[in-house]
Amino acid sequence: MSEVPGRHGDANEGWEALLRSMMGPEAAEEAMRAMRESGLDPDAMARAAGLPQDPAQLAMMLAQMQQVLAAGGDAPVNWSLAHDVAHQVVRAAGDPTVSAAQSAEVTSALQVADLWLDAATELGPSGGFKRAWSRTDWVEQTLPTWKRLAEPVASSVVAALESTLTDRAGELELSELGQPFGVEMGSAGGVIRQLGGAVFGMQVGQAVGTLAGEAFGASDTGLPLVEGPDCALVPANVAAFSEGLDAPPEEVRLFLAVREVAHARLFAHVPWLRSHLLGTVEAYAREITIDTEAMEEAVRSIDPSDPESLREALSGGVFALEQSPAQKAALVRLETALALVEGWVEEVSAQAVAAHLPHAVPLREMVRRRRAAGGPAEQTFATLVGLELRPRRLREAATLWESLGRQRGPEARDALWSHPDLMPSAEELDDPQGFVSGRDAAAVADEEVDAALASLLDDAGIGGTDGSDETDETDETDGGNVTPDEPDGGNANPDDARG
Numbered sequence: 001m002s003e004v005p006g007r008h009g010d011a012n013e014g015w016e017a018l019l020r021s022m023m024g025p026e027a028a029e030e031a032m033r034a035m036r037e038s039g040l041d042p043d044a045m046a047r048a049a050g051l052p053q054d055p056a057q058l059a060m061m062l063a064q065m066q067q068v069l070a071a072g073g074d075a076p077v078n079w080s081l082a083h084d085v086a087h088q089v090v091r092a093a094g095d096p097t098v099s100a101a102q103s104a105e106v107t108s109a110l111q112v113a114d115l116w117l118d119a120a121t122e123l124g125p126s127g128g129f130k131r132a133w134s135r136t137d138w139v140e141q142t143l144p145t146w147k148r149l150a151e152p153v154a155s156s157v158v159a160a161l162e163s164t165l166t167d168r169a170g171e172l173e174l175s176e177l178g179q180p181f182g183v184e185m186g187s188a189g190g191v192i193r194q195l196g197g198a199v200f201g202m203q204v205g206q207a208v209g210t211l212a213g214e215a216f217g218a219s220d221t222g223l224p225l226v227e228g229p230d231c232a233l234v235p236a237n238v239a240a241f242s243e244g245l246d247a248p249p250e251e252v253r254l255f256l257a258v259r260e261v262a263h264a265r266l267f268a269h270v271p272w273l274r275s276h277l278l279g280t281v282e283a284y285a286r287e288i289t290i291d292t293e294a295m296e297e298a299v300r301s302i303d304p305s306d307p308e309s310l311r312e313a314l315s316g317g318v319f320a321l322e323q324s325p326a327q328k329a330a331l332v333r334l335e336t337a338l339a340l341v342e343g344w345v346e347e348v349s350a351q352a353v354a355a356h357l358p359h360a361v362p363l364r365e366m367v368r369r370r371r372a373a374g375g376p377a378e379q380t381f382a383t384l385v386g387l388e389l390r391p392r393r394l395r396e397a398a399t400l401w402e403s404l405g406r407q408r409g410p411e412a413r414d415a416l417w418s419h420p421d422l423m424p425s426a427e428e429l430d431d432p433q434g435f436v437s438g439r440d441a442a443a444v445a446d447e448e449v450d451a452a453l454a455s456l457l458d459d460a461g462i463g464g465t466d467g468s469d470e471t472d473e474t475d476e477t478d479g480g481n482v483t484p485d486e487p488d489g490g491n492a493n494p495d496d497a498r499g
Helices: 007-023 027-035 042-049 056-070 079-093 100-118 135-167 174-181 188-212 237-242 249-269 270-287 292-301 308-315 325-353 360-373 376-385 393-409 410-418 431-459 468-477 495-499
Strands: 128-133 231-233
Touching: 007 128, 007 376, 079 135, 079 188, 100 128, 100 231, 100 249, 100 325, 135 188, 174 410, 174 495, 231 249, 231 360, 237 431, 249 360, 270 325, 325 393, 360 393, 393 410, 393 431
Parallel strands: 128 231
Antiparallel strands: none
């Protein structure tokens, strides 16, 4: 098979040079020959893995991996490596320092957003700090939540691969897996845990670093990426989004500030919501099972001298995750919850900015399309976590909140967040305009059932009495209530007793 010309040919040369530095000239030549014969495109492979296409950057990452593996450790995700890779991605893309003027603009926009939202929602200010973040700040502030999201999935995948490889320990010299990195490896389990943690760390770090260059603040994914009530904007990303839009940059900044503050208010005043969303992802991860036939096929494809084959297996590229009924139910819950969060934020934000921002409607549509389309980093997390962090039913949810607010008012609309059992269901999103009438009909039906049940109990003489019969019976049998004239020894006439 001939080499792909142009940019792909350059990528092939870069990968070959990289492999030569890692494996030696003969092994590198053999690896590249095998890749060409199998029709693999190194450039496409790097994109699919979320890894940089620049061989120099990739070499730097793999050098870090070598250091990490030499130091040991068997966590499902190597978070030290993820942290370093994320910072490298941010530096490579550029991370302008937040100036004092930008910080003041962001703080002012977030404060104004709080004032505007007072007229649109019953949920008060979050009470947290309002800050301007650099892209590096975004990585540092959100990485703990990504750890909670990605680690359960990585644990399940690595454990499944480790189990399958251990069963084939007689067929594979697993200690050879560390040779391309110049590392002496121990048992089969240690090999997979260490390499698996490093590979997942590289991929998560790449995705977090990429997201840091796209996110407006802490709420872009719909998930609460910071634990406290703080809100923030990334001036560099807001400015990049503003380029080419008809709206002035300050109007774009205010619009995004209102959305950020609305998210912060919601999560600050609905204490169960954060744990519900993140817990749903964790529940999904705990139920992960592996297609064993596909896994065995993946294992047979692993060449101990080729780290790329292991990377493919660990990234899910050559085996499939099976979705259990519990996982499918978790996906529905997460999809519904994300849509309700985003729909509520969109609706109250639209009300808050309507009287202040001339370009509010087109900006709303731009942000909605951006969330619906996602980006490369979100697609990477869809592979790593197995979930797409996008509200597929955003339009239906926004319509539901708008209809409820119009018919019942903001207080009744926001009161639904008081308990998870009150939240609209996935089925109710099928008819968002009919949500209020549907809930009213259900309430009437419940009242009729309660009335019928009470009537049945009354007819059977069970419950619903005023207790008068019990009182009369007590008067007749309780010695303490007998009159003195009755022949009870304790209350009888003393003269009668003597006679």
